Amino acid sequence: MKLRQFICIAMIFAFSMLCTILGHIPQAQAYQGLILPSGEKMAPMELLTLTPGADPTLNQEAVFIAEWWKKIGIPVTAKAMEKGALVKKIFWARDYDATIWYLGGERFPSYMQYYFSEAEIYEYGWNFMQYKNPKYDKLSSDWLTLLDRTKAQQSAFNLQKIIADENPQIPLISDTQLTAYNNTRWKNWINQYGGPQSFDSICAIDPVGGDTAKDILKIGILKEPDILNPLGTGFSDTWTIINNIYNGGMWNQPTALYRIAPGSGELIPFLADGELKYDNAANTAIVKLKKGIKWHDGTKLTAADIKFTIDLIKEFKVPNYKDCVDIIDKIEALDDYTLKYHLTKKNVNFYNKTMMMIILQKQKWSVIAKEAKAKEDPTKYISQYQIKNPMGAGPFKFADWKKGSYILLEKNSDWFFKDYTMPIGTGGTLKFDLKVDKILFKFYASSELRTLALKNGDIDVCSIPIASMDDFKADKKMTIVEWGNDWTDFIGFNCSKAPFNDPAFRKAVHYLIDKDFFVEKLQQGYAVPQHSVIPAVNQFWSDPKCPTYGAGWSMKKRIKKAVKILKKAGYTWESEN
Amino acid sequence: MDSVLEIKNLQMSYDTSEGPVSALDNVSFTIMAGEAMGLVGESGCGKTSLGMCIMKLLPGNAKITHGEIFFNGEDIVPKTEDEMRKIRWKGISMIFQAAMNALNPVYKVGDQIIEAIMAHDTIKKKEAKEKVSDLYKLVGIDPKRMENYPHEYSGGMRQRAIIAMALACDPKFIIADEPTTALDVIVQDEIIDEIKIIQKKLNMIMMYISHDISVIAETCDKIGVMYAGNLIEYANTLALFDNPLHPYTIALMSSFPSIEGLKTKLNPVPGEPPNLLNPPKGCRFYPRCSYTREICKNERPEFVEIETDHFLACHRGISWK
Amino acid sequence: MGKYIIGRIVQIIITFFIVISIIFLMFRVMPSDPSSFLLTPSMTAEAKQTIRKQFGLDEPIAVQYVIYLKNFIHGDFGNSFYSGRPVMSIIMEKMLNTIFLSTTAVILSYLIGIFIGKAIAWKRGSKAEKFFVILGLWFYTTFTPWLGIMFLWIFAFKLKWFPLGGMITPEKWIFDPSLFEKICDLGHHLILPLITYVVLWFGSYLLLMRNSMLETLKEDYILTARAKGLKEKVIKNRHAARNAMLPIVTAFAISISFSIAGAVLIETIFSWPGIGRTIVEATLRQDYPLVQGAFAVITMVVLLANFAADIAYSYLDPRITY
Numbered sequence A: 001m002k003l004r005q006f007i008c009i010a011m012i013f014a015f016s017m018l019c020t021i022l023g024h025i026p027q028a029q030a031y032q033g034l035i036l037p038s039g040e041k042m043a044p045m046e047l048l049t050l051t052p053g054a055d056p057t058l059n060q061e062a063v064f065i066a067e068w069w070k071k072i073g074i075p076v077t078a079k080a081m082e083k084g085a086l087v088k089k090i091f092w093a094r095d096y097d098a099t100i101w102y103l104g105g106e107r108f109p110s111y112m113q114y115y116f117s118e119a120e121i122y123e124y125g126w127n128f129m130q131y132k133n134p135k136y137d138k139l140s141s142d143w144l145t146l147l148d149r150t151k152a153q154q155s156a157f158n159l160q161k162i163i164a165d166e167n168p169q170i171p172l173i174s175d176t177q178l179t180a181y182n183n184t185r186w187k188n189w190i191n192q193y194g195g196p197q198s199f200d201s202i203c204a205i206d207p208v209g210g211d212t213a214k215d216i217l218k219i220g221i222l223k224e225p226d227i228l229n230p231l232g233t234g235f236s237d238t239w240t241i242i243n244n245i246y247n248g249g250m251w252n253q254p255t256a257l258y259r260i261a262p263g264s265g266e267l268i269p270f271l272a273d274g275e276l277k278y279d280n281a282a283n284t285a286i287v288k289l290k291k292g293i294k295w296h297d298g299t300k301l302t303a304a305d306i307k308f309t310i311d312l313i314k315e316f317k318v319p320n321y322k323d324c325v326d327i328i329d330k331i332e333a334l335d336d337y338t339l340k341y342h343l344t345k346k347n348v349n350f351y352n353k354t355m356m357m358i359i360l361q362k363q364k365w366s367v368i369a370k371e372a373k374a375k376e377d378p379t380k381y382i383s384q385y386q387i388k389n390p391m392g393a394g395p396f397k398f399a400d401w402k403k404g405s406y407i408l409l410e411k412n413s414d415w416f417f418k419d420y421t422m423p424i425g426t427g428g429t430l431k432f433d434l435k436v437d438k439i440l441f442k443f444y445a446s447s448e449l450r451t452l453a454l455k456n457g458d459i460d461v462c463s464i465p466i467a468s469m470d471d472f473k474a475d476k477k478m479t480i481v482e483w484g485n486d487w488t489d490f491i492g493f494n495c496s497k498a499p500f501n502d503p504a505f506r507k508a509v510h511y512l513i514d515k516d517f518f519v520e521k522l523q524q525g526y527a528v529p530q531h532s533v534i535p536a537v538n539q540f541w542s543d544p545k546c547p548t549y550g551a552g553w554s555m556k557k558r559i560k561k562a563v564k565i566l567k568k569a570g571y572t573w574e575s576e577n
Numbered sequence B: 001m002d003s004v005l006e007i008k009n010l011q012m013s014y015d016t017s018e019g020p021v022s023a024l025d026n027v028s029f030t031i032m033a034g035e036a037m038g039l040v041g042e043s044g045c046g047k048t049s050l051g052m053c054i055m056k057l058l059p060g061n062a063k064i065t066h067g068e069i070f071f072n073g074e075d076i077v078p079k080t081e082d083e084m085r086k087i088r089w090k091g092i093s094m095i096f097q098a099a100m101n102a103l104n105p106v107y108k109v110g111d112q113i114i115e116a117i118m119a120h121d122t123i124k125k126k127e128a129k130e131k132v133s134d135l136y137k138l139v140g141i142d143p144k145r146m147e148n149y150p151h152e153y154s155g156g157m158r159q160r161a162i163i164a165m166a167l168a169c170d171p172k173f174i175i176a177d178e179p180t181t182a183l184d185v186i187v188q189d190e191i192i193d194e195i196k197i198i199q200k201k202l203n204m205i206m207m208y209i210s211h212d213i214s215v216i217a218e219t220c221d222k223i224g225v226m227y228a229g230n231l232i233e234y235a236n237t238l239a240l241f242d243n244p245l246h247p248y249t250i251a252l253m254s255s256f257p258s259i260e261g262l263k264t265k266l267n268p269v270p271g272e273p274p275n276l277l278n279p280p281k282g283c284r285f286y287p288r289c290s291y292t293r294e295i296c297k298n299e300r301p302e303f304v305e306i307e308t309d310h311f312l313a314c315h316r317g318i319s320w321k
Numbered sequence C: 001m002g003k004y005i006i007g008r009i010v011q012i013i014i015t016f017f018i019v020i021s022i023i024f025l026m027f028r029v030m031p032s033d034p035s036s037f038l039l040t041p042s043m044t045a046e047a048k049q050t051i052r053k054q055f056g057l058d059e060p061i062a063v064q065y066v067i068y069l070k071n072f073i074h075g076d077f078g079n080s081f082y083s084g085r086p087v088m089s090i091i092m093e094k095m096l097n098t099i100f101l102s103t104t105a106v107i108l109s110y111l112i113g114i115f116i117g118k119a120i121a122w123k124r125g126s127k128a129e130k131f132f133v134i135l136g137l138w139f140y141t142t143f144t145p146w147l148g149i150m151f152l153w154i155f156a157f158k159l160k161w162f163p164l165g166g167m168i169t170p171e172k173w174i175f176d177p178s179l180f181e182k183i184c185d186l187g188h189h190l191i192l193p194l195i196t197y198v199v200l201w202f203g204s205y206l207l208l209m210r211n212s213m214l215e216t217l218k219e220d221y222i223l224t225a226r227a228k229g230l231k232e233k234v235i236k237n238r239h240a241a242r243n244a245m246l247p248i249v250t251a252f253a254i255s256i257s258f259s260i261a262g263a264v265l266i267e268t269i270f271s272w273p274g275i276g277r278t279i280v281e282a283t284l285r286q287d288y289p290l291v292q293g294a295f296a297v298i299t300m301v302v303l304l305a306n307f308a309a310d311i312a313y314s315y316l317d318p319r320i321t322y
């Protein structure tokens, strides 16, 4: 180790020691030594969070919250941990009092059910808060069977209200994504769910100044996908690429049989022809397929492909898609363009997942499936299968992948939906004029370099850090698009032990959190305070009327309120006696 | 007889951070063809410096400030490195001390000698090799050992190889700077005999440097005595032993029973030699001399031929005359 | 010599096994669960179990260790958690890129450092010497990311002489250029990271070589060589530099190891798809098999480099015999 590195580390070490020491000097405060209703003094606790390196915002949030909570005599310190260690502590060992965590990423927020369900309290189940509420469990299971959208929405609001009142977790903020694009290259970007780099947007943009034939859309991404197998354990970056090849995907769900309109939660037919016909009595559904949709190799995409995909995933128990197929008892291809689904139970996952899932080409995948069956672990084999030349029915064909440098996709001129006008739920429409001739995904190792590349004209679009905002605002060639993230940070409580097993206590500490402060001070305004478990950007499902726990209040008022709640619930303070 | 080496009023100093070190001053002498000259003096008196002046192998901080060195009638002081390179080893060569790392540890000994030959004579490698083989026989080593590395030689053998190397280019003049100091006594004697025989056989002139007057007495025709950078007395070996004139030489001789006798340490006079950074203004031996006079303190004694072939730098000696 | 080599090979194998065992333990003892990164939000309990099983994470540690060693012996480093690709193929692919950049850089800095170090030691006390010593010290202590980012900013972003990171220009390669154009493009991308690397590395070689050379120049055999009337160039190269090189050979083996550490920074700054970056990314993702494999390969490289250095040393210095 070089000397200067040593000095650096030593200085950081000394500094953190100093901070620790200073942090332990007790400050004169009105409320000290919180005593629980049981008569015991509250034991020191830790508020877990991620390291600043892993996520500076989450880390800072914990530090501030701990300061605020101390004001009413809660002996709390913020403790940063590596992600893996934190997961182990909260999901596996359940050995914590309170932690910062995040959730979201699903357009249909089914996590409302499993995140708070008693059935998920088992080791590494999702309900790490160990929130138990039989009434909630009943309501949330019912919710999943409500096929009527208005009723389902109302039910989801009720669920959110319960969580907001009971506070097994406290939503904090959801950061605003910033994407910048070079406005001298492409125009007419669509800013809807998923941002300017979404599937819809790419299919709709137009080149500035014509000459389409040569125009390449260049997108800078930070994580190179390592596999282009849609069944594999791919990450969301990979999906950004795969979505354009296949007509469907797990997470972003842009194109499949149906699409979900963000504003209304409605199903919009995509590959499907017309509305889904559900037979309530028989618990079956008929889906018609548009005629004339072709795979990249020119063969027809038919009902047989869809049936094949569902059967394959069922047979091989592909983990990523279990939700989509578990509820299907049987699927029949009545003819080339008609499918009949037999469901095991009523479950909205059929609408929100099965209808959105990937479709694989029977011809190609039956060969792979055959190989897989001969292997020791067929599930592993098929989900890790190295697809050299991924093929779908999407707007772009896979062209080239130079490992470490780029992935190239080429326009599929025969794409069924070329020049198709797509309704987008909020009443508007969108035209897939497909002017992009090639998409070039370029890989960068750091967001700094990628930002420079965007300014330099090496790429056309990418996400940018808040720190670069001013620089980009001043640049006439750059347009910045802000869009809501469908993830939110929250504090999760261990509801199985004191003091966080007391809803009054959880409510009191909720009042002590100034979310607007986080938005302004940690995110320079590029964030939205969240009051519901479901981020507000998910317009249809998120309840806009969730209690805000003192939005706009001063800290003094917050403390007063929290103390009032605690006193009422039987809490006292050492400093009072 | 012709003089092969003639040094006139040589003066040399080293630049150091504390000031100039006057390492050589007022040095003049001549060596005739076929003669062996011995240079004696205590450690630090400038013997090596004198040898290096003659080779012009001085370190960067050394400077010849005055005087001439005639080799074969040509003054080498003004000569450039390029010109000197031709003179080195072919004209003047040197026998180094074996204990010093005089041989490069990573090359075969034979090759290091061949390298010297080929740097000066345009001959084929094979011929050079034969020549080295002859030299090995001359100094008494099995020519097969040419293929070995220095660390595979014994001390005595290494010294013989170094002698062979010094002879490689048939030099006219050889400087042997304490060639036997680090060897054990028996080997020392063998080597000294060897050198003496070879010198006579090849009829070279030689300057044999030693702090041990007994060794010099055995080997050389003439003896030069140095003290603190000065050559103080220079005469034929017998003349010097019969009739030493300089008080320092006298002290040297009195502590030395006979030519054949026991070797003694060369510190016959009480006191320390002067610091050459700031030598005494007059005679440099003045602080230790028991014959000192008023004049000695302020005036430097000239180096003069006081008798035929007997040179001396001492006020007392001169006034005697 | 033969006996020595066999002994050393046995030693290397033992060291290697100790190191890979430590690597194995290191990752299991870490207070986090690797599978946490594989699991996606909407996964059912059963699906989570399936994934854990797929990667052998539900076995006891001892069993995992035996499987791990068995696979290692068969040259099977397992599959990456992240991509499912065989680790060996990922490493080989990335290693080539790293060798292309780092090894070229180390060799180049080595040669430049030695050449200048040799020259300035010979011209001791000259202005050139002072200049290069200060320059060498300055570069030696320069903060790598700072220099890399400065270079990118000035030469790639402002002056646009060089590309902004990466190994190739995708825009060119997608149109299937000729081999010559490909080589030129690679070269163009190589220059900036290479210069950064060389600038950062040659300083240490330069100072090392200078010191070693100054020590050597004090040796008596240098005086002998001068006395023999050899040409200056011969003395400098054949006698002085040859001996001064000896301690640097060992330094070279060590720096091959360090070059991989250096690769982490340089590759991240310049978006170079090499092994250094892969290790960082794999560590962040807790991709055990990949990190293990990469460490194992690096360990092997380091051990072999040291072995090669020892052998080379014994050839260069006849005093060393085994």
Ligand SMILES: Nc1ncnc2c1ncn2[C@@H]1O[C@H](COP(=O)(O)OP(=O)(O)O)[C@@H](O)[C@H]1O
Pocket: B014, B015, B016, B021, B023, B041, B042, B043, B044, B045, B046, B047, B048, B049, B050, B059, B061, B276
């Ligand atoms: N490179 C040098 N720099 C400064 N002084 C030196 C150097 N070499 C020798 N001297 C000084 O010059 C004097 C004569 O040294 P030297 O010729 O080696 O004596 P000798 O060979 O008689 O022992 C000594 O005082 C010594 O300290």
Ligand code: SF4
Pocket: B246, B247, B248, B283, B284, B285, B286, B289, B290, B291, B292, B293, B296, B301, B313, B314, B315, B316, B317
């Ligand atoms: S000159 Fe004077 S001091 Fe010097 S040696 Fe002769 S007598 Fe002694």
Ligand SMILES: [Mg+2]
Pocket: B047, B048, B049
């Ligand atoms: Mg000496």
